Amino acid sequence: MACSIYYLTNIKTAMGHFALALILGLACAIFACSKSNEDAICFDVMDYGAVCDGTTDDSQAFFKAWNAACSSETENPSIIIPKQTFLVNPVVFRGPCKAKNINFLILGRVLAPDSPQAWEGLDPSQWLVFHGVSGLRVSGSGLIDGRGNGWWEQSCRDHPDLEGCTSLAPTALNLISCKRSSLKDIHFVNSSQTHVLIMGCDGMDIGNLMIQAPEISPNTDGIHIQASNDVIISNITVGTGDDCISIGDSTSNIYISNVGCGPGHGISIGSLGKSGNMVQVENIHVSKVYLKGTTNGVRIKTWQVGKGYVRGVTFKDLYFDSVENPIIIDQNYCNIRGACKELQSGVHISDVVFINFYGTSSTDVAINLNCSRSVACTEILLKSIQLTSASIGHTLTSNCTNAFGYTFGMVQPQPCLQI
Ligand SMILES: *[C@@H]1O[C@H](CO)[C@@H](O)[C@H](O)[C@H]1NC(C)=O
Ligand SMILES: *[C@@H]1O[C@H](CO)[C@@H](O)[C@H](O)[C@H]1NC(C)=O
Ligand SMILES: *[C@@H]1O[C@H](CO)[C@@H](O)[C@H](O)[C@H]1NC(C)=O
Ligand SMILES: *[C@@H]1O[C@H](CO)[C@@H](O)[C@H](O)[C@H]1NC(C)=O
Numbered sequence: 001m002a003c004s005i006y007y008l009t010n011i012k013t014a015m016g017h018f019a020l021a022l023i024l025g026l027a028c029a030i031f032a033c034s035k036s037n038e039d040a041i042c043f044d045v046m047d048y049g050a051v052c053d054g055t056t057d058d059s060q061a062f063f064k065a066w067n068a069a070c071s072s073e074t075e076n077p078s079i080i081i082p083k084q085t086f087l088v089n090p091v092v093f094r095g096p097c098k099a100k101n102i103n104f105l106i107l108g109r110v111l112a113p114d115s116p117q118a119w120e121g122l123d124p125s126q127w128l129v130f131h132g133v134s135g136l137r138v139s140g141s142g143l144i145d146g147r148g149n150g151w152w153e154q155s156c157r158d159h160p161d162l163e164g165c166t167s168l169a170p171t172a173l174n175l176i177s178c179k180r181s182s183l184k185d186i187h188f189v190n191s192s193q194t195h196v197l198i199m200g201c202d203g204m205d206i207g208n209l210m211i212q213a214p215e216i217s218p219n220t221d222g223i224h225i226q227a228s229n230d231v232i233i234s235n236i237t238v239g240t241g242d243d244c245i246s247i248g249d250s251t252s253n254i255y256i257s258n259v260g261c262g263p264g265h266g267i268s269i270g271s272l273g274k275s276g277n278m279v280q281v282e283n284i285h286v287s288k289v290y291l292k293g294t295t296n297g298v299r300i301k302t303w304q305v306g307k308g309y310v311r312g313v314t315f316k317d318l319y320f321d322s323v324e325n326p327i328i329i330d331q332n333y334c335n336i337r338g339a340c341k342e343l344q345s346g347v348h349i350s351d352v353v354f355i356n357f358y359g360t361s362s363t364d365v366a367i368n369l370n371c372s373r374s375v376a377c378t379e380i381l382l383k384s385i386q387l388t389s390a391s392i393g394h395t396l397t398s399n400c401t402n403a404f405g406y407t408f409g410m411v412q413p414q415p416c417l418q419i
Pocket of ligand 4: 365397398399400401
């Protein structure tokens with residue numbers, strides 16, 4: 001008990017709670033719940049047996065607090081993770097819940113097991129999972145630490161000769177089949193693989209996140225969105241070993257703005273169509289992104305074997321600081337360059353707008369639109385692009401293959417679209 005500061009504030013009335021919390025200097029205004037307010041009850045993991053010493057597994061306490069809140073009749077229940085350190089083994093928080101909205105407030109540090117062994121017999125793709133919840137609001141000033149080092153050290157990508165190397169490692173936070181939900185203010189570090197996965201969700205508001213992992217960590221994407229609609233991501237800072245944000249198949253109405261990205265692989269749509277499937281990606285809007293030292297700026301990559309479309313994409317107001325491939329469309333994506341033979345199929349990429357780009361490229365081909373002969377890229381628009389080389393004495397170029405569209409205003413380097 002003594003290890004929860006929040007616990008001290010747990011007194012009878014909501015008002016008293018608030019006042020005492022202020023005295024303790026906690027950001028408690030956002031608590032808006034108490035043990036007595038019937039419309040907004042708090043479910044503190046400390047009351048469900050959490051030990052919070054950072055070494056004892058607290059996942060059962062988290063699980064019990066979740067189940068109590070989820071089955072509670074109260075209007076606006078909140079699970080509270082106080083300002084302490086919790087070791088949490090892989091756990092699934094399932095919905096649907098009784099309440100219309102349910103809050104998951106993380107104020108402390110949530111640590112993943114520090115060794116892959118904790119996943120023995122469990123699904124190695126997941127650590128923390130919310131499944132089938134509507135009105136989920138995950139927030140708080142806390143930290144989610146994936147402690148991925150043990151997984152990175154056995155990753156097949158980085159250690160192909162290691163016996164028992166792994167290609168699949170846990171995604172830190174999985175929001176699966178959620179509706180009308182949000183994820184705010186959390187700080188993520190060192191996930192073993194992707195940090196945040198949005199999968200099968202309708203209506204997701206993501207904001208004020210900080211996501212950090214070493215540049216050399218394998219496949220540690222910041223946020224990956226898959227099979228989801230109506231997703232807003234704003235005001236986030238990502239620096240990892242893979243894509244800052246990646247957008248997968250069956251996605252529409254995705255709005256991304258105010259992103260700081262780097263190190264990492266930039267913002268990516270794809271890869272898509274790998275299994276010869278019917279790709280459906282549309283209305284993707286990315287604006288106000290600052291990219292620093294990334295391997296790509298904005299990229300769309302599709303496999304020739306795929307079908308379907310990527311359409312209605314805007315990239316607007318992007319600033320590049322020494323980015324390797326600022327603008328890249330690769331419709332001939334293949335994990336081994338040149339190993340995929342030319343096919344008659346392809347994912348049709350159309351109505352893609354690049355507007356107001358400034359800054360520097362660290363490679364000479366700053367615009368690379370590599371489209372397929374049989375299913376060319378169409379309605380590509382380049383407007384107000386001002387890219388210069390990050391190295392003195394270099395001149396930037398564009399390289400287009402089967403890319404059709406228009407150029408407006410000043411475009412540097414010299415564009416190469418076919419009309
Ligand atoms: C993330 O992992 C790296 C490498 O293991 C480590 O140096 C760094 O301190 C970790 N970051 C945090 C915030 O724990
Ligand atoms: C953006 O996020 C940062 C922390 O990452 C925060 O300090 C700042 O207040 C946020 N800005 C807005 C407008 O929400
Ligand atoms: C375009 O894709 C083809 C097929 O993968 C590849 O051989 C070629 O080098 C690419 N061109 C550029 C400029 O990247
Ligand atoms: C453009 O790409 C083609 C191959 O896709 C290559 O042969 C050519 O040299 C490239 N041009 C520039 C300027 O890099």
